[in-house]
Amino acid sequence: MTMTRTGKRATKEQHAAAEYLGSLDDPLARWVQSTGPIDAYDAHLAVTVRSPLEWFSFAVTSRQLSRASRLAIYARLLAQFGGAITAERVVSTDERILRDVGLSHQKARTIRALAERVDDGLLDPDELAAMTDAEIHALLVAVPGIGPSSAQRFMLHYLRRSDIFLAGDLTVRQAITVLDQLNSVITPKGAEQRSGPWQPYRSYATSYLRGYMWELHPAVLPAHG
Structure with missing residues (x-):
């Protein structure tokens, strides 16, 4: 690369x-x-992400998987949600269905926890734009399953913080x-x-x-x- x-x-x-x-x-x-x-800021992603939730969903899905596996599972996840991963769709979907597309229990829980935060307005792009790096980092690592590395990569590649x-x-x-x-x-x-x-x-x-x-x-x- x-x-x-x-x-x-x-x-x-x-x-x-x-x-x-x-x-x-x-x-x-x-x-x-x-x-x-x-x-x-170019993350060389093999998929198109259109929201913070989609960015994190792909990042979480990709953990410890080969390129082929992560793309296949993410494609099934997108298809499950009709082509777009939204907070409303994730929160209203049974975790078993998330597991059926190939996500581990922990990955399914993390994506659901993120969706709940989005549903509460805590990952709103406009609000994130007004926050400092430290504030965003603290907000993200408070989500179960999101560590410092994931938070930093999101701020670098999605939010384009310098x-x-x-x-x-x-x-x-x-x-x-x-x-x-x-x-x-x-x-x-x-x-x-x-x-x-x-x-x-x-x-x-x-x-x-x-x-x-x-x-x-x-x-x-x-x-x-």
Whole structure:
């Protein structure tokens, strides 16, 4: 998987992020300079999602599954709900039916819990837009089955927040380890501390780091990179 380079199509934010990260006295800077502006938010999803609930439904469905399995189960889930996953449809559907499309008990419970939050207005896009990163993170991790990583990926890829750093992502940590010439893979806590200089464009730093591994060191990537 490669980064989405934007080149002449780059937005002001994409230019600003590339210029800032490329100007730092930091091992990442040379890679940023050679790559140029990118779309940090492109999640390379194999499906189209039209709401926070659909984004999370696909993310939850995908956990620990091969590409073929996640796409097949999600397609059955969409079909079960008539082509669109809405809070009303999920809440009114028996969990057994969710299990029948291929979801585990835990995944079915998580999607239902999210739907209940949406039904209560707690994942309204307009309300999310007015909240800080910290407020959104706290709101999401309070939902059973949604951890910090899922919350961060949602804020980065769906809400397109510019300063989200995936410190727990193994590919990101491997990239830091290679660039900084460390003897062992940096810990999530260490990666979080290391990300300080990349503020306020840590979403971009995340994508540059992942791209560095995808394109230059694919042989050492984790199985689900």
